[in-house]
Amino acid sequence: DAKTTQPTSMDCAEGRAANLPCNHSTISGNEYVYWYRQIHSQGPQYIIHGLKNNETNEMASLIITEDRKSSTLILPHATLRDTAVYYCIVRVFQAGTALIFGKGTTLSVSS
Amino acid sequence: EAQVTQNPRYLITVTGKKLTVTCSQNMNHEYMSWYRQDPGLGLRQIYYSMNVEVTDKGDVPEGYKVSRKEKRNFPLILESPSPNQTSLYFCASSWGTGVSTEAFFGQGTRLTVV
Numbered sequence: 001d002a003k004t005t006q007p008t009s010m011d012c013a014e015g016r017a018a019n020l021p022c023n024h025s026t027i028s029g030n031e032y033v034y035w036y037r038q039i040h041s042q043g044p045q046y047i048i049h050g051l052k053n054n055e056t057n058e059m060a061s062l063i064i065t066e067d068r069k070s071s072t073l074i075l076p077h078a079t080l081r082d083t084a085v086y087y088c089i090v091r092v093f094q095a096g097t098a099l100i101f102g103k104g105t106t107l108s109v110s111s
Numbered sequence: 112e113a114q115v116t117q118n119p120r121y122l123i124t125v126t127g128k129k130l131t132v133t134c135s136q137n138m139n140h141e142y143m144s145w146y147r148q149d150p151g152l153g154l155r156q157i158y159y160s161m162n163v164e165v166t167d168k169g170d171v172p173e174g175y176k177v178s179r180k181e182k183r184n185f186p187l188i189l190e191s192p193s194p195n196q197t198s199l200y201f202c203a204s205s206w207g208t209g210v211s212t213e214a215f216f217g218q219g220t221r222l223t224v225v
Contacts (some may be wrong), residue, residue, distance in 0.1 A: 022167070036214075041148075041199060041219060041221075042218060043203075043216030043219055044203075044216045046213040046214060046215070049213075050211075074115070085131065097212075098159065099154075099156075099203075099214060101146075101153045101154040102153060103153055108148060
């Protein structure tokens with residue numbers, strides 16, 4: 001799996017959009033970008049994934065650059081409950097394979 | 112409700128006393144796995160199972176055993192726990208085949224070995 005680089009930490013004001021960047025310059029053509037988050041030592045939670053098109057679901061949006069070397073997870077209206085560690089993971093779209101977690105970005109949302 | 116259930120949530124034990132952490136999922140997933148999480152090291156996979164009676168080692172299998180006799184259950188066994196196995200453990204499940212590859216995680220088991 002390709003390696004990802006994320007900022008160690010970010011701050012965001014409640015109600016504002018949180019934009020979390022991820023670099024994955026060595027991503028392969030068959031690798032997807034996945035995002036998970038972990039709230040205070042709870043089990044990681046799936047957020048979203050994509051290949052090359054932008055994706056949106058009820059939790060977030062995922063913007064992938066045209067060259068696929070970086071992406072941004074967007075939480076449109078961050079709340080205090082979005083304070084968590086966010087992990088960007090690249091992996092092949094093959095069910096039943098391990099998730100390789102890096103150090104992630106600690107997002108702190110404050111009022 | 113789709114969920115992965117681990118038990119116990121917290122456990123303090125002594126070195127050498129065999130223990131089992133249970134994991135059960137209600138989504139009929141083929142793939143199940145165990146991770147441990149340690150400060151500065153992140154989440155690392157211990158063992159995984161592609162289906163009943165099919166298990167394989169992950170990145171840090173030493174000191175652990177698993178079994179998959181039923182599709183829904185995937186217990187983690189520590190035959191002789193040592194202090195370096197003090198950690199936060201997570202069980203996860205997902206489809207082994209098909210479109211969705213989203214992994215569901217349990218709430219975690221915090222194990223302390225003294």
